[in-house]
Amino acid sequence: MFDVLIKNANLPDGREGIDIGINGDKIVAVDQRIEAEAGETIEASGRLVTPPFVDPHFHMDATLSLGLPRMNISGTLLEGIALWGELRPTLTREALVERALRYCDLAVAQGLLAIRSHVDTSDPALVTAEALIEVREKVAPYIDLQLVAFPQDGYYRAPGGVDSLNRALDMGLDIVGGIPHFERTMADGAASVAALCKIAADRGLPVDMHCDETDDPMSRHIETLAAETVRYGLQGRVAGSHLVSMHSMDNYYVSKLIPLMLEAEIDVIPNPLINIMLQGRHDTYPKRRGMTRVRELMEAGLNVSLGQDCVMDPWYSMGSGDMLEVGHMAIHVAQMAGIEDKKKIFAALTVNSAKTMGLEGYGLEKGCNADLVILQARDPLEALRLKANRLVVMRRGKVIARSAPRFSELKLEGRPTAVNAADYAPLRPDEI
Numbered sequence: 001m002f003d004v005l006i007k008n009a010n011l012p013d014g015r016e017g018i019d020i021g022i023n024g025d026k027i028v029a030v031d032q033r034i035e036a037e038a039g040e041t042i043e044a045s046g047r048l049v050t051p052p053f054v055d056p057h058f059h060m061d062a063t064l065s066l067g068l069p070r071m072n073i074s075g076t077l078l079e080g081i082a083l084w085g086e087l088r089p090t091l092t093r094e095a096l097v098e099r100a101l102r103y104c105d106l107a108v109a110q111g112l113l114a115i116r117s118h119v120d121t122s123d124p125a126l127v128t129a130e131a132l133i134e135v136r137e138k139v140a141p142y143i144d145l146q147l148v149a150f151p152q153d154g155y156y157r158a159p160g161g162v163d164s165l166n167r168a169l170d171m172g173l174d175i176v177g178g179i180p181h182f183e184r185t186m187a188d189g190a191a192s193v194a195a196l197c198k199i200a201a202d203r204g205l206p207v208d209m210h211c212d213e214t215d216d217p218m219s220r221h222i223e224t225l226a227a228e229t230v231r232y233g234l235q236g237r238v239a240g241s242h243l244v245s246m247h248s249m250d251n252y253y254v255s256k257l258i259p260l261m262l263e264a265e266i267d268v269i270p271n272p273l274i275n276i277m278l279q280g281r282h283d284t285y286p287k288r289r290g291m292t293r294v295r296e297l298m299e300a301g302l303n304v305s306l307g308q309d310c311v312m313d314p315w316y317s318m319g320s321g322d323m324l325e326v327g328h329m330a331i332h333v334a335q336m337a338g339i340e341d342k343k344k345i346f347a348a349l350t351v352n353s354a355k356t357m358g359l360e361g362y363g364l365e366k367g368c369n370a371d372l373v374i375l376q377a378r379d380p381l382e383a384l385r386l387k388a389n390r391l392v393v394m395r396r397g398k399v400i401a402r403s404a405p406r407f408s409e410l411k412l413e414g415r416p417t418a419v420n421a422a423d424y425a426p427l428r429p430d431e432i
């Protein structure tokens with residue numbers, strides 16, 4: 001007897017026809033054709049059941065602020081930075097909380113149940129940190145929210161940046177952030193990396209820095225970050241977000257850098273939507289893609305997760321809380337078109353990101369939390385291609401979001417009366 005029994009699921013690892021038994025908030029059985037009573041039976045009908053999507057890089061203090069106080073007319077990073085500078089002094093705790101909660105509603109509908117958000121600590125009033133701490137508590141029943149103390153205007157560059165970041169950590173932010181490429185000099189950037197890693201070591205916290213988000217091939221703060229990680233014994237607790245300059249670096253230098261990153265067990269977090277939008281802006285043609293070396297970093301054995309970064313904020317007017325959109329873009333920008341490539345990209349949206357965030361009980365094995373999503377697609381490749389509809393989103397054994405299957409009625413003489421895009425999957429040998 002189970003509280004919930006999910007029937008006939010396809011799993012991301014390729015297992016098919018799997019039933020999942022749930023009691024309370026845990027998965028207690030995963031097997032073919034489980035014959036048992038259940039309080040509620042949910043038919044997956046050969047569709048993909050996945051652990052929830054995880055976004056390891058986001059800015060929840062800025063999300064959904066598009067249009068406040070005005071639109072980014074040029075669509076450039078510089079106007080976005082100027083806009084955030086105009087908006088920040090007007091932010092109130094109530095407005096920040098309301099926007100963040102509204103975003104989290106969307107995230108749940110998209111099966112996105114764990115988010116790591118950077119929180120701008122540049123304004124000494126720290127209204128952003130206060131608000132996001134409140135949000136972290138409010139959404140805890142349905143979203144695991146981690147907060148990074150992010151000195152967005154520079155740890156050394158902004159007046160009071162050092163003090164504000166430390167006070168934000170005292171208030172209870174979870175992770176030490178940084179932005180070394182935005183400090184005034186390369187030397188200041190390297191010094192900020194060393195100082196921030198020391199803070200993390202002293203406080204026993206993880207590190208997640210915006211690192212080398214620039215097309216400058218000489219921006220090598222990831223090297224310092226890896227070296228300081230090893231120096232302070234922080235292996236496995238440090239993430240490098242963006243690492244965009246690696247795209248433009250000399251190949252010999254990268255051949256030396258990647259082994260150092262491996263030694264430091266750096267988690268790598270590219271943000272393909274934002275990278276393809278914002279990088280290469282100083283190029284004429286050919287224009288660089290400006291995303292880090294995803295394939296090579298994965299092949300080297302580094303844990304690569306993919307982040308969304310922005311949704312409808314001063315820097316990026318698009319986005320929809322859909323991690324499959326992030327994966328879809330990653331496949332294109334990294335040219336990871338092979339079958340195994342796409343499976344790796346799907347993992348980067350789920351298990352790899354969960355590892356980066358250190359989530360416990362994540363997965364679809366016996367004993368894991370009963371957190372899962374049923375998609376209107378039958379495998380990860382189709383889910384990525386279709387940015388598939390989320391039919392059921394479950395958290396700790398309870399359905400917290402549900403969508404009707406998506407299809408269109410057709411009115412064409414002599415043709416079918418309905419079209420379901422998810423039926424257009426490639427045929428398998430046994431179906432031909």
Ligand SMILES: [Zn+2]
Binds near residue numbers: 058059118
């Ligand atoms: Zn970011």
